[in-house]
Ligand SMILES: Nc1nc2c(ncn2[C@@H]2O[C@H](COP(=O)(O)OP(=O)(O)OP(=O)(O)O)[C@@H](O)[C@H]2O)c(=O)[nH]1
């Protein structure tokens with residue numbers, strides 16, 4: 001899980017910068033190229049590998065006059081056996097221009113699982129402030145595959161802004177992409193609240209918290225009247241469309257969700273934070289991709305990594321921020337996941353007790369539960 005920059009480390013981010021990142025995310029999801037400026041003032045262009053078609057690689061070459069590279073996460077480069085253990089982003093390049101098909105085959109495990117590498121492929125670790133790192137972070141924030149085609153515009157005269165305007169591209173700074181996630185998280189605002197009686201928990205209300213970028217809201221399901229300032233019985237529940245809504249048997253989320261609300265009601269009061277972090281933060285589309293990889297015999301951790309993600313991409317700043325705004329600085333946390341305990345404490349919330357939250361396997365999710373215990377340290 002990429003470490004969330006501690007709140008205090010992030011510099012203030014102005015509205016224009018946040019808006020630029022937000023617009024670049026939408027452009028990347030539409031398959032458009034975006035211009036990325038690095039700290040040295042140089043500029044280049046990037047396009048998500050998900051939407052790269054033959055012409056997109058050619059277009060990037062025409063735009064910039066340079067041969068594009070494919071930027072992937074270190075995790076993906078390790079899966080391709082091109083790099084040793086490490087973190088960050090890796091640029092994959094050829095002595096000639098990569099074709100769109102080659103880029104897809106390298107970045108997307110579904111595209112051509114045979115894994116044959118083109119001859120002459122080189123892998124280069126990129127700096128945190130590089131355009132390649134920014135492009136991969138942008139794709140990850142856009143809940144796309146964490147990979148992009150990137151090309152510098154070496155010969156551009158004038159400013160990055162002038163070059164971007166000349167080529168009708170949205171311009172975003174690499175530094176702002178790096179800061180974006182922390183700022184979006186720390187600017188959660190409570191935007192609505194209503195009483196919603198639930199079966200077995202009739203004295204319940206739901207409060208919605210919206211991040212400043214207008215992204216998906218996080219919800220607080222408040223059962224009974226927990227006393228502010230006292231340790232509250234709490235569950236941090238990451239959204240699982242398939243488990244929570246459809247009753248999927250591939251995981252234990254649905255039982256954990258309804259079981260937590262019933263447990264909190266039995267206790268008398270508490271809060272369940274329903275966090276917009278589907279797929280341990282990789283989004284529903286990528287989780288479905290991960291399921292297909294699991295159907296080829298890999299486990300839930302390997303599947304994330306084969307896609308180029310960390311085993312867990314979640315950040316816990318939203319949960320900590322919501323708890324603080326609800327008046328709680330200490331919790332009795334209903335979880336089996338040690339990482340949640342560590343991360344919540346790291347975000348300044350005191351975990352006074354771990355309350356086990358275990359449900360029996362259902363004949364379909366033994367592997368999932370076993371992997372959580374054996375590879376993610378879950379305490380069952
Ligand atoms: N990437 C990925 N995510 C999955 C898979 N199965 C379930 N998930 C996601 O895993 C998350 C489970 O979240 P939680 O139940 O809150 O937390 P947990 O990490 O299981 O730990 P507990 O608090 O002990 O339940 C949800 O976002 C699910 O969508 C999978 O195979 N791959």
Ligand SMILES: [Zn+2]
Nearest residue numbers: 240243251253
């Ligand atoms: Zn689930």
